[in-house]
Amino acid sequence: MSTQADHGHELVPRPEQTPDALRAALAVVAPGRLAEMQRTKDEAFAKAVEWQSLSPVRSWVLAWARDIEIARRPDLATRHARAKRLLEHGDEATAREALTELGAVLDEALKAVQG
Template identity: 50%
Template sequence: MTAQPDHSVHPDDELIPRPQKTPDALRAALAAVAPHRLPEMAEQQDEAFALAVRDGSIDPLRVFLNTWAAHIEVARHLDTAARMRAAEHAVQTLDRDDPRWSEAIRVCLEIFNRAHAAVNG
């Protein structure tokens, strides 16, 4: 007998626990909540390592981990992830002259900044 998905999750509930800020933990969490973004994460991780080596600084690695922790924080919450997807869709489909475009940008920034503060605060 196979396990059935739990559709009783409340929209504000966490899909997964907040992961540790390590590459392996973040990758596993992303695979659970947004597997389609794994190639993007891998590309940015490679870029962060290259910058760290070039600059002789671990700052690019910190930025990478903090940024992906925030992306995962958004995706862990159904309601927040849905709001982000709707705002991103509006940004991609509306004309920049449309006032709704500016509002969508504001929503994207607000959601991401709150997630970033939650995982890095």
């Protein structure tokens, strides 16, 4: 596990960016997504073989590191859930604001895991 800035209470430390470490962290913060993680991992590795490139595997690691960052930090998880909920709001301005907030949460989490 790596060190990170203090963001208040974190459910687990930020995991290393390896499949096993990401899976272990996901098992704690969002166990319901383990099957999805395995499915997307299988797809990424198949594409890597097909394309003869590690790019799909790198993208998979980064996407899951980002999602785990959101799930392990209650501050981001709350913002993420609220933004997703408001995306379907009947008021167009509210939905637009939610989309902007969702992008901000994803960007913050991605920056955090990219160090």
